[in-house]
Amino acid sequence: MRRIFPAALLASILVTSAPAQQRTTVKVAVVPSIPSASTYLALDKGYFRDAGLDVTIERIDSLSRAVAFLATNQMQVGQGGISAGFFNAVADGLPLTMTLEAGSTPLYHQIILRSDLKDTVKTPADLKGRKIGISSPGSAAVYEIGMVLDSVGLKLKDVDIKYVSYTQMGPALANGALDAALQVAPFGEIAIEQKMAIGWIDPEDHIKQLPLTNVFYIANSDWIKQSPDVARKFFIALARAGRDYCEAYHHGPNRAELVDLMINNKIVTDRALLERMDWQARDPNGTVNLASVASMQTFYKQEKIIDKEAPAGRLVDSSFAEAAAKELGKFELMNKSSKLKGCR
Numbered sequence: 607m608r609r610i611f612p613a614a615l616l617a618s619i620l621v622t623s624a625p626a627q628q629r630t631t632v633k634v635a636v637v638p639s640i641p642s643a644s645t646y647l648a649l650d651k652g653y654f655r656d657a658g659l660d661v662t663i664e665r666i667d668s669l670s671r672a673v674a675f676l677a678t679n680q681m682q683v684g685q686g687g688i689s690a691g692f693f694n695a696v697a698d699g700l701p702l703t704m705t706l707e708a709g710s711t712p713l714y715h716q717i718i719l720r721s722d723l724k725d726t727v728k729t730p731a732d733l734k735g736r737k738i739g740i741s742s743p744g745s746a747a748v749y750e751i752g753m754v755l756d757s758v759g760l761k762l763k764d765v766d767i768k769y770v771s772y773t774q775m776g777p778a779l780a781n782g783a784l785d786a787a788l789q790v791a792p793f794g795e796i797a798i799e800q801k802m803a804i805g806w807i808d809p810e811d812h813i814k815q816l817p818l819t820n821v822f823y824i825a826n827s828d829w830i831k832q833s834p835d836v837a838r839k840f841f842i843a844l845a846r847a848g849r850d851y852c853e854a855y856h857h858g859p860n861r862a863e864l865v866d867l868m869i870n871n872k873i874v875t876d877r878a879l880l881e882r883m884d885w886q887a888r889d890p891n892g893t894v895n896l897a898s899v900a901s902m903q904t905f906y907k908q909e910k911i912i913d914k915e916a917p918a919g920r921l922v923d924s925s926f927a928e929a930a931a932k933e934l935g936k937f938e939l940m941n942k943s944s945k946l947k948g949c950r
Contacts, residue, residue: 629655629658629659629660630658630659630660630833630836631659631660631661631662632654632659632660632661632662632682632683632836632840633661633662633664633680633681633682633683634661634662634663634664634681634682634683634684634685635664635665635666635669635672635675635676635681635683635684635685635686636663636664636665636666636684636685636686637665637666637667637668637669637685637686637687638665638871638872638873639686639687639709639821639873640709640868640873640874640885640886641685641708641709641821641851641886641888642685642686642708642873643851643864643867643868643871643873644708644844644847644848644850644851644888645663645685645708645844645847646663646867646868646871646873647847647850647851647864647867648661648843648844648846648847649661649663650867651847651850653843653844653846653847654840654843656843657839657840657842657843658839659836659839659840659843661840664681666684666686668686668687668689668742669684669685669686669687669689669691669692669824670689670691670692670744672684672686673691673692673695673700673702676702676824676825676826677695677700677701677702677826679701679826679828679829681826682825682826682829683705683823683824683825683826683840684823684824684825685708685821685822685823686821686822687709687745687746687820687821688745688746688819688820688821688822688899688902689742689744689745689746690743690744690745690748690906690911690912691744692704692824693902693903693906693912693915693916693921694912694913696916696920696921697912697913697914697915697916701826701827701828701829702824702825702826702827703824703825703827703830703920703921703922703923704822704823704824704894704899704921704922704923705822705823705824705825705830705837705841705892705922705923705926705927706822706823706841706844706845706848706892706894706926706927706930707819707821707822707823707888707889707892707893707894707895707927708821708822708823708844708848708888708892709819709820709821709822709886709887709888710817710818710819710820710821710886710887710888710889710895710898710948711810711813711816711817711818711887711948712810712884712886712887712946712947712948713790713809713810713818713820713886713887714790714791714884714885714886715747715750715788715789715790715791715794715808715809715810716788716789716794716805716806716807716808716809717751717754717786717787717788717789717806717807717808717809718775718779718786718787718789718794718797718798718803718804718805718806719779719785719786719803719804719805719806720779720780720782720784720785720786720803721779721780721801721802721803721804723785723786724804727785727786727806729758730754730755730757730758730760730807730812731758731759731760733754733755733760733765733785733786734760734764734765735764735765735766736765736766736785736786737765737766737768737783737784737785737786738751738765738766738767738768738784738785738786738787738788739768739769739770739775739778739779739784739786739787739788740767740768740769740770740787740788741769741770741771741772741788741790742769743769743911744906744911746818746820746902747788748762748767748909748911749818749902749905749906750788750809750813750818751765751767751788751809752905752909753809753812753813753814753905754807754809754812756812757812761909762909768783768784770784770787772789772790772793773793775787775789775793775797775803776793776796776797776800776802776803777802779797779802779803780802780803786806787803788809791883791884791885791886792879792883792884795883814901815895815897815898815900815901816895816898817887817889817895817898817948818895818898818902819894819895819898819899821886821888822894823841823844823892825837825923827920827923830923837926838925838926838929841892841926841929841930842926842929842930842933842934844892845890845891845892845926845927845930845934846930846934848888848889848890848891848892849890849934849937850864851864851888851949852887852888852890852937852939852949852950853939853940853941854885855885855887855888855946855948855949856939856940856941856944856946856949857941857944857946858939858940858941858944859940859941865877865880865881868880887946887947887948887949888948888949889927889949890937890949890950891927891928891930891931891934891937892926892927892930893924893927893931894922894924894927896918896922896924899918899921899922900918900921903915903916903921937950
């Protein structure tokens with residue numbers, strides 16, 4: 607006698623008897639920062655899962671520390687601030703490339719001054735011989751200061767660079783250990799509010815190649831060649847989350863959701879500060895400004911921070927931003943009343 611199974615039961619049998627779908631594993635190294643929220647968002651909202659990926663996020667202090675793991679494919683992707691170390695690694699032949707930008711102008715950086723210098727330091731030329739605080743050697747901040755100095759014919763050697771953490775720059779200005787410092791939100795605003803320093807200039811007013819990318823994703827280029835479809839799906843998922851970030855940047859309806867995500871993932875723990883501070887902008891497709899990258903590499907070479915330059919074609923793989931723009935379509939801002947620049 608032929609047995610007839612109900613449709614629901616038959617479907618259940620077929621599902622349970624089929625082999626479990628295998629998800630491709632991708633490991634990502636992330637420096638916790640405001641722009642990194644989009645990576646966590648892609649994970650939390652299931653964008654990676656929808657793409658058939660099993661993504662693991664590892665927190666790191668700086669992207670330069672992950673280069674060895676990325677170059678040997680122990681991790682496939684890293685997100686963090688651009689630095690001279692990336693250019694050195696590519697020039698040395700390591701299989702690394704920039705895939706998407708994750709943070710670009712407006713950066714909401716500013717050079718702040720020791721309060722008693724407000725009538726003395728009036729133009730970048732007045733920085734000659736002064737003690738200037740920068741967060742770390744070879745960072746994008748070095749390039750920003752370099753461009754400010756270059757606008758008046760000065761070089762890094764004409765000032766006294768001091769490497770100081772963002773949290774210590776305010777006190778160092780207050781006690782005279784620094785004359786000026788390149789600060790980021792919210793630490794610059796805190797130093798000014800607490801009268802440890804005064805606001806001065808925006809470095810972007812002196813940078814010729816804008817938008818400036820200072821946070822980006824780098825990937826193992828061998829992994830990309832071996833798994834092009836996986837890489838494409840991964841970066842499109844990131845671009846999708848990047849667009850969510852842009853909506854929140856413009857105070858769209860998902861702003862509170864992204865604030866909660868950053869709090870829950872301990873990117874920033876002060877909710878009030880996070881809600882009022884300026885967030886860094888980005889390109890909705892993750893498009894890298896190639897001229898900006900080339901300008902930065904040339905600067906590092908001229909200042910002898912790097913020994914040689916890498917071929918431009920190896921520094922950036924633009925195909926993923928192009929794929930994101932094609933698959934996701936035109937980015938439409940929800941909060942059309944927003945006057946903020948960037949992230950459009």
